[in-house]
Amino acid sequence: MSKRPRKKAxxxxxxxxxxxxxxxxxxxxxxxxxxxxxxxxxxxxxxEVHKTANKESVKDAFEAVFGVTVTDVKIINTNAKKxxxxxxxxxxxxxxxxxxxxxxxxxxxxxxxx
Numbered sequence: 204m205s206k207r208p209r210k211k212a213x214x215x216x217x218x219x220x221x222x223x224x225x226x227x228x229x230x231x232x233x234x235x236x237x238x239x240x241x242x243x244x245x246x247x248x249x250x251e252v253h254k255t256a257n258k259e260s261v262k263d264a265f266e267a268v269f270g271v272t273v274t275d276v277k278i279i280n281t282n283a284k285k286x287x288x289x290x291x292x293x294x295x296x297x298x299x300x301x302x303x304x305x306x307x308x309x310x311x312x313x314x315x316x317x
Contacts, residue, residue: 225264228253232314233301241303248312252278252302261302269312275305 230251232238238249252261258276265273283298306312 221267225267228256228264246306248304250302252300254300265304271310272307273304274307277303
């Protein structure tokens with residue numbers, strides 16, 4: 204009996220499909236001077252995320268939604284602050300959870316499509 208050479212298994216690259224939960228996890232981009240400088244200089248994107256988000260879930264959601272490779276995720280949780288409106292009225296500034304996401308070299312996303 205002669206041995207037949209085995210065929211190598213074909214590697215199929217599967218594109219991750221984003222679920223509704225992943226879309227709901229990423230709320231909105233943070234648009235400030237600092238976040239725009241980070242995006243241009245260091246290839247980092249700042250997003251506001253859901254309060255229950257963690258680094259792993261943010262990484263998976265960002266890769267699935269935007270189709271890029273994420274190398275690092277930093278989470279920032281800001282507390283709510285009390286403020287005064289017009290000196291007489293009290294109000295609050297809501298606390299948010301933000302994620303600074305580092306995209307791999309050579310890849311980029313376009314948050315502001317024309």
